[in-house]
Each structure stands twice: as structure tokens, then as C-alpha cells.
Amino acid sequence: MASRSVVxxxxxxxxxxxxxxxxxxxxxxxxxxxxxxxACEVEAPEVFKLLR
Structure with a gap:
């Protein structure tokens, strides 16, 4: 995994x-x-939600 971020x-x-x-x-x-x-490059967005 080259990079990751929380948005x-x-x-x-x-x-x-x-x-x-x-x-x-x-x-x-x-x-x-x-x-x-x-070799390949993959973008795999993950969505996490907080239920309130």
C-alpha cells in the first residue's frame, strides 16, 4: 500500500x-x-459511516 488517507x-x-x-x-x-x-496500481475507496 503506497498511500492512504482519511477524508x-x-x-x-x-x-x-x-x-x-x-x-x-x-x-x-x-x-x-x-x-x-x-505491476499494477489500484484505487479502492472504502466508506465508513458513524451511525448516530
Whole structure:
């Protein structure tokens, strides 16, 4: 993972820390072409919401 960020109207530290831990644990399968691994760049937005 090259970069990650938390974006939103309000930045609650506990929420942001928990969201980042969740994103860091996410594993994507390697990119491949013709049965071989290839370099790739992926954008995978994650949305977390606090229900009040």
C-alpha cells in the first residue's frame, strides 16, 4: 500500500485510527496477465459511516 488517507467533514481520531487499521488489513490478490504477476496500481475507496 503506497498511500492512504482519511477524508471527511469531521476527523474523529478513534474512528480514523480504526478505519486505517481495517484498510491496512485488507488484502487484494496480485494483478496478473497470462498467468504471471504484473505491476499494477489500484484505487479502492472504502466508506465508513458513524451511525448516530
Amino acid at each position: 471527511g467533514e469531521e476527523s474523529v481520531n478513534l474512528f480514523a485510527d480504526t478505519a486505517m487499521c481495517t484498510v491496512k488489513r485488507r488484502r487484494l490478490p496480485p494483478c496478473g496477465r497470462g498467468g504471471r504477476d504484473v
